[in-house]
Amino acid sequence: MTTAPPSALLVGLDRQLPDLTALYRDLHAQPELSHQEFRTAGVVAARLRAQGWQVTEGVGGTGVVGVLTNGDGPVVLLRADMDALPVREETGLPYASTATGTDPDGNEVPVMHACGHDLHVTCLLGACGQLAGHRHAWRGTVVAVFQPAEEDCGAPAMVADGFLDRFPRPDVCLAQHAAPAPVGIVGTRPGTVMAASDALAVRLFGRGGHGSTPAATVDPVVMASAVVMRLQTVVAREVPADQLAVLTVGSIHAGTRENVIADTADLRISVRSATPAVRGRLLSAIRRIVHAEAAASGAPKEPEITALAEFPVTVNDPEATETVLGAFRATLASPSVIALPQPLTGSEDFGAFGAALGAPSVYWIFGALDPAAFGDADLSADGVPAEIPHNHSPRFAPVPDPAIGLGVRHLLTAATPWLAPGVHPAPGGHTARPPRTVDRSHGRGLPPSGA
Structure with missing residues (x-):
């Protein structure tokens, strides 16, 4: 198998970039929430059909799947996610989103592509265009998956x-x-590459009343505050320091006026872990603390804890990951290819495809921000500076040029070892591995991405 850069597949990409940049700006300006990606799916389907792909819409709700067969050979699945987040954009970009949408609870919320999914869609459509336009340069079948609701378990759907x-x-x-x-930076690792995630809803029950007579009430706001503060001790005091664990209370709601003590308070909790043991410890601690604080407050009713979503760990197949890293190293300067030393704390549902289909998976991250914003920061030693907007921030702003072109190249480069003419899969679905090289770069401190 060759790990040479897919030069034939990249011919004409520069001419495609202005159109892809316009597409990116359009998608960014008109984001859609999870399970509501109707316009985005329509744009994707129309572009794939124009390129000559066989297109199926409405998969798992609003998902789009394109299939392009080009002779005998391996089948490669390429996936991009399409959904945006209930975030009010603060980037100041000329194409910034002013869109609003309706969340699952019926509330009108601002909507923003604060996680880069608009960039993912653009890059995969660009790669699809190159594959359709250069069929002489590859053999096999490509399944292009444009997935809805990555933030809400769209892959299993x-x-x-x-x-x-x-x-x-x-x-x-x-x-x-x-x-x-x-x-310019691209990074991945074999084995667990992203954490498992659990999303929980907690409802605490109090006894409402007048703000001037709190002694006649059981205040769920005070109860919720005690829960939030106590939960902050779980990772710090109950999980070994060498284990990946994150516990975040991302939402808290109670009451309608300053002089009314509410009957209930609602929390939304995000939990990240990399092993079943740590996951079990975190979930058990949450249940213990929520019930104990409710009892300590004299709550008139037991609290309710509801599981909203669960993402398993994202696992990269070791052999396939080595193949992809070899292709990246052959294309990029070695300092740009980073071997991540530990799993990222973000979570993904992409692994559902490989697990269900019995196929090896490889998932990687790539830099999307202006290098000038990082100054002299040493990412390998200190990680990303705190002032840099991360995914899900209202100020997260990828730079279309050159991020789009690089994203297209990464997809085609990663797929080339399987699609190069004459390549056939080895037993177990793998292709023969390229010669191994040693990556001496570091990835300490890189931030999470994904859900």
Whole structure:
């Protein structure tokens, strides 16, 4: 198998970039929430059909799948996610979003592509255009997956919608994610690459009344405050320091007026872990603390804890990851290719495809921000500076040039070892590995991406 740069597949990419940049700005300005990506899906489907792909819409809700067969050979799945977040944009960009949407609770919320999914869609459409326009340069089948609701378990929904029976079974599944790092950096690792995630809703019950007579009430705001503060001790005091664990209370709501003590308070909690043991410890601690604080406050009713979503750890197949890293090293200068030393604390549902389809998966991150913003920061030693906007920030602003072109190149480079003419999959779905090289770069401190 060759790991040479996919030069033939890149011919004409520069001419495509102005159109891709316009597409990116359009998608960024008109974001859509999870499960509501109707316009985005329509744009994707129309572009794929114009390129000559066989297109299926409505997969798992609003998902779009394109299939392009080009002779005998391996099947490669390339995936991009399409949904945006309920965030009010503060980038100041001329194409900044002013959109609003309706969340699952019926509330009108601002909407922003604060996680780079608009960039992912643009890059995959660009890669699809190159594959369709240069069929002489590759052999096999490509399954392009434009997934809804990555922030809300859209991949399992696509799998449950008969993905296995409706589309070619892949020999490898590939995906990438924009990261708050300088453009030009690309990083991944074999094994666990992203943490598991659990999302929980907690409702605390009090006894409402007048703000002037708190002694006649059980105040759920005070109860919720005690829960939030106590939860901050779980990672610091109950999880070993060498284990990945994050516990975040991202939402707290109670009451309607300053002089009314409410009956209930609602919390939304995000939990990240890399092992079943740590996950179990975190979830058990949350249940213990929530119930104990409710009892200590004299709550008239037991609290309710509801599981909202669960993302398993994202696992990169070691052999396939080595193949992709070899292709990246052959294309990029070695300092730009980073071997991540530990799993990222962000989470993903991309692994659902490989797990359900029995195919190896490789997931990588790539820098999407202006290098000038980082100054002289040493990312390998100190990580990304705190002032740099991370994913999910209202100020997260990828630079389309050159991030789009690099994102397209990364997808094509990663796929080339399987799609190069004459390559055939080895037993177990892998292709023969390229010669191993040693990566002496570091990735300490790179931030999370994904859900």
